[in-house]
Amino acid sequence: MRMDLLTNYFIVHILINRIPSNTVTITTKRGILQCSNSCGQSLYRCKGFTYNSTTKDCTLFSEFKISTARVTKFWVKIDQCPIVDGYIHLNDKGENLCIKFYFGSKNWIEAQDDCTSRGDQLVTLNTEIKTKMLYDYMITETVYSQKWWIGLKDEDGTNTYKWSDGSDVNYSNWNDSQPDFTYAGKDDDCVILEEPTSLFKWNDFNCIHNSITYICERQY
Numbered sequence: 001m002r003m004d005l006l007t008n009y010f011i012v013h014i015l016i017n018r019i020p021s022n023t024v025t026i027t028t029k030r031g032i033l034q035c036s037n038s039c040g041q042s043l044y045r046c047k048g049f050t051y052n053s054t055t056k057d058c059t060l061f062s063e064f065k066i067s068t069a070r071v072t073k074f075w076v077k078i079d080q081c082p083i084v085d086g087y088i089h090l091n092d093k094g095e096n097l098c099i100k101f102y103f104g105s106k107n108w109i110e111a112q113d114d115c116t117s118r119g120d121q122l123v124t125l126n127t128e129i130k131t132k133m134l135y136d137y138m139i140t141e142t143v144y145s146q147k148w149w150i151g152l153k154d155e156d157g158t159n160t161y162k163w164s165d166g167s168d169v170n171y172s173n174w175n176d177s178q179p180d181f182t183y184a185g186k187d188d189d190c191v192i193l194e195e196p197t198s199l200f201k202w203n204d205f206n207c208i209h210n211s212i213t214y215i216c217e218r219q220y
């Protein structure tokens with residue numbers, strides 16, 4: 001029974017450029033399972049923990065930060081962003097993005113299907129904070145591709161956009177003179193980020209373009 005507690009976590013052995021932050025250290029007398037249990041029961045927004053078997057120090061963390069330091073081993077709750085699998089976890093002002101960049105060329109439907117096959121969706125950028133987090137990350141890490149599908153679609157062709165996760169569109173980030181609805185006589189119903197010269201702003205684009213990279217998001 002006690003072993004079950006640790007199956008709720010996956011182990012990160014080495015994570016380059018990301019280390020746990022916003023930590024609370026407690027001393028546990030009964031070992032690593034007590035530490036994991038503390039994370040699971042904590043009111044503190046615990047995402048995982050490190051454990052020192054010599055000192056029995058149990059350090060819970062609620063954030064990650066960018067760092068050149070490496071932590072050799074820690075445990076992350078499996079219902080959190082799976083950062084060991086190429087996902088990037090961004091957070092600011094209480095908002096989170098757990099995203100993965102895909103450089104395969106797909107049309108919008110194929111891209112969304114590829115995301116959902118992993119339990120994800122094309123990314124929802126429904127706030128200015130999320131937009132800025134993504135922008136800052138892509139600029140800092142020079143993740144460039146010119147065009148990216150995001151999870152915004154004019155599903156019924158009436159120019160009423162919806163996010164893939166069902167969110168209404170209360171925030172927008174259209175590029176100048178967008179959306180322009182058609183191109184070469186065809187309806188444009190799927191949205192791309194254009195970058196870097198267009199500052200990652202939105203453009204409605206023809207859904208059947210099949211040479212577009214895309215960003216999936218895991219919501220948790």
Ligand SMILES: [Ca+2]
Pocket residue numbers: 154157158159181187188189204
């Ligand atoms: Ca349209």
Ligand SMILES: [Ca+2]
Pocket residue numbers: 178179180181182188203204205
């Ligand atoms: Ca357009």
